[in-house]
Amino acid sequence: MDITGWISDLFGQLGDLLNELFYVILSILPDSPFQGLLEVIPPEVQKLLGYINYVLPISFMVDVFVAWTIAISFYYAYMVALRWLKAVN
Secondary structure (H helix, E strand, O other): OOHHHHHHHHHHHHHHHHHHHHHHHHHHOOOOOOOOHHHHOOHHHHHHHHHHHHHOOHHHHHHHHHHHHHHHHHHHHHHHHHHHOOOOO
């Protein structure tokens, strides 16, 4: 076997190991608490929400807001750390 086949096998086994680890971690985590929420909403309202999401992409807006909030929180955490180190006034 040449070196490329050996490296390919190594990365294949490493990928399989990471997949197994990922599935173990996911099996430990609890189910989403929001799964039962859609069962409470009547089908007519669910259909209406689908139309609203087609015109106004609320899920995308929430994703962007969450990403922005995480970025701002990292910025403030970084600034607090720098102030503790007296690197910034």
